[in-house]
Amino acid sequence: MTGEHAALALRGLAKRFETKIAVRGVDLDVPAGSFYGLLGPNGAGKTTTLSMAVGLLRPDHGRAWVLGHDVWGSTTEAKRLLGVMPDGVRLFDRLNGAELLAYNGLLRGMDPQVVDQRAHELLDVLALGDAGNTLVVDYSAGMKKKIGLACALLHGPRLLVLDEPFEAVDPVSAALIRDILQRYVAGGGTVIFSSHVMEVVERLCSHVAILADGAIKRVGTLAEVRGDRSLEEVFVEVVGGRTATGAELAWL
Ligand SMILES: Nc1ncnc2c1ncn2[C@@H]1O[C@H](COP(=O)(O)OP(=O)(O)OP(=O)(O)O)[C@@H](O)[C@H]1O
DSSP, rough: OOSSTTTEEEEEEEEEEETTEEEEEEEEETTOOOEEEEEEOTTHHHHHHHHHHSSSSSSEEEEETEEEEEEETHHHHHHHEEEEEEEEESSSSSSSSHHHHHHHHHHHHHHHHHHHHHHHHHHHHHGGGGGOBBGGSSHHHHHHHHHHHHHHTTTTEEEEEEEEETTTHHHHHHHHHHHHHHHHHHHTOEEEEESSHHHHHHHOOOOEEEETTTTTEEEEEEEHTTTTOHHHHHHHHHHHOOOOOOOTTTTO
């Protein structure tokens, strides 16, 4: 076993899409109990990396372990410990929220009574209870994020992997999601999430990795990565500063 002490361990993960190298050999250890932010600009390879880490996308090279369980070898055990909220909506969206949670619970072989009780609690806490019979396809973008988080939490995972959980979420819902995740980590869970939003990462995270052009450029605790600067300054330096100023658009 590798990464025995890490909630998530990645070694040499790599992926190419035809001529485009999306991820070029990512190593990462996400300590158990950490709140980990994976920062990177558009197209850096965050979604590709997280998809390979959780078993949604087969890497060309490299391996991933969830609490010591090989994601591609001991798949069932790894997936039992793992809650995933993928980017975009890969939900069965012709169901209402309660039906979607019930379906997820049954797919995981959970006791229907437990699923029913947890689904009610999750829908209430995430302020989705009032959506009643509204189909998930008709949810707003923020509501879709919240039902995605509920699906990820339903089976009580030890590690949550969330792709852009705060994207398109209003400030009230964002605060709610932050509270839930903070409680989850305080209770012994581990979270890794991707984001472009420095403030969220700075406020929440104990650890940060900055990914650019498919490779990890900086990694460590928030204090180590930030030093005596703001995270944004470090990010801009790592990713490459602005080259255009906007002044080029003279016709505007
Ligand atoms: N299925 C695919 N086919 C071809 N190219 C892809 C595919 N998925 C991703 N890519 C390319 O791989 C690179 C990394 O994409 P990825 O979605 O992982 O980045 P990201 O950091 O999540 O970006 P964003 O913040 O914009 O969501 C991009 O150049 C993207 O165009």
